[in-house]
Amino acid sequence: MLVNLPAISALASDSVHVAAATSLTDALNDAITVYEEYNDDDVTAIHTSSSTLARQIVNGSPHSYFFRQM
Structure with a gap:
């Protein structure tokens, strides 16, 4: 599941911050590699539990996207 967070500042910059469940690490890293080949954006991914x-x-972490497995 992909949830696009309202992070307008991320859209204006060359940096994308992605938060993802640990179970999606391999798939997301593969997707990031392909994305960065075709875009000038730098993607920073944080992998940990969905609840964390x-x-x-909720406490203001600046993630552009949040992925979790359903």
């Missing part, structure tokens, strides 16, 4: 990521987002 949700708490970080």
